[in-house]
Amino acid sequence: MPPVPLNNVDHHDLTVLVAHGQAHGDAVNQALLFPNEFEAAQRDYPILFRRDDRGGIYAVALLGLDPDDNLFLGSDGGWHASYVPAVRQRGPFLRDRESGAVTLDLDDPRVSRGGDGNPLYLPQGGTAPYLAHVETVLDVIHEGQQINAPLFAAWQAADLLRPTTIELDLGDGQSCAITDILVVADDALDALTAEQVATLHASGALRAAFMASASLDNIPRLIDRRHQRHGN
DSSP: OOOEEOOTTTTTTEEEOOOOSGGGTOOOSEEEEOGGGHHHHTTTSOEEEEEOTTSOEEEEEEOOSSTTOOTTBOTTSOBOSSOOOHHHHSTTEEEOTTTOOEEEOTTSTTEEESOSSEESBOTTSOBOHHHHHHHHHHHHHHHHHHHHHHHHHHHHHTTOEEEEEEEEEEETTEEEEEEEEEEEOHHHHHTOOHHHHHHHHHHTHHHHHHHHHHHGGGHHHHHHHHHHHHTO
């Protein structure tokens, strides 16, 4: 069944459980990220950049160093970080592109009627806090989709993005390479002219670039998490 638009009559008793895990598609080592999330995301994740099949640029939060290994997932169904990327926060919800209505996948196992999850509507019919939060998350995604291309175009014009491979020593003779990525280059930030700084600052692109650059300091913390997870 396709996602259905929500209303407080047909769905007055629906609840949604907030849970993360492999069954919900969270066992991935990276998650799509939007520029309006960089400030929150850079506290926990390295922010890397990739090109899609059409040459467009998109950002990802690096969640793990092995395939399908999200180091922030706990066995308790929790996501142990100060910020969860919006595409993983939204759960079984989407926003209809034409109408803008919030829709829900009723077949998702986190959805039930009168269950232990979070109610979507108040007894009087108003929007419950959880659904209001979901609407905010969906707004973050929508806004992020609008600012993606202009921000990355501004970065490219200033030559801030550089292709690279990150080679990591994981200990115990293990290593890994993160390939086919772009990062915000520190030397390019240092080389910006006063005019470029002013232009990037006016659009918010400069702050986003510094956030992305600073986020790479989280890579050693990811290695530490991997050691804790795998006991090495």
